[in-house]
Amino acid sequence: MLLRRRSDKIDVLKKVPLFSELSRRHLDHIAREADEVKEAAGTVLTRQGGLGREFLLILEGSARVERDGTVIARLDPGDFFGEMSLIDGMPRSATVIAESPTVLLVIEARCFRKLLDTVPGLQRKLLITLSSRVRAADARLASIN
Ligand code: CMP
Numbered sequence: 001m002l003l004r005r006r007s008d009k010i011d012v013l014k015k016v017p018l019f020s021e022l023s024r025r026h027l028d029h030i031a032r033e034a035d036e037v038k039e040a041a042g043t044v045l046t047r048q049g050g051l052g053r054e055f056l057l058i059l060e061g062s063a064r065v066e067r068d069g070t071v072i073a074r075l076d077p078g079d080f081f082g083e084m085s086l087i088d089g090m091p092r093s094a095t096v097i098a099e100s101p102t103v104l105l106v107i108e109a110r111c112f113r114k115l116l117d118t119v120p121g122l123q124r125k126l127l128i129t130l131s132s133r134v135r136a137a138d139a140r141l142a143s144i145n
Pocket of ligand 1: 046052065072073080081082083084085086091092093094095096133137
């Protein structure tokens, strides 16, 4: 895909569940700040233990999330990752690897934090996803034990 025009970028952002209720002004802000990046299959997108510098959202393709070498989740278009380190300042909790050619929207830490502080409803949407990830992790643990 790789969108050249800002209006195309806004049309794509509107379809992403995390951003679907954002005002035109906020979408425009994200479209200006976010970079679109294409990565090959197998590329390490975040590395467990590394420093968190950006928030990433999958526009096309898929990725797997690994912790200590074990796959703990898969991410598809519309899914985001990299939020944890930006929220708590701790090292990356997991390694995320592209499973196919992947187009990502990359938002730099400072911009991401500003969006969280200023865009109504964004924190809540993020918390809903984090809750569902904790539930999935709990269910996985319970099935192992
Ligand atoms: P962060 O810790 O910044 O970097 C690695 C990312 O992997 C993390 O943020 C989350 O976005 C993502 N991640 C970690 N654990 C899970 C999980 N159990 N399910 C889905 N995504 C996860």
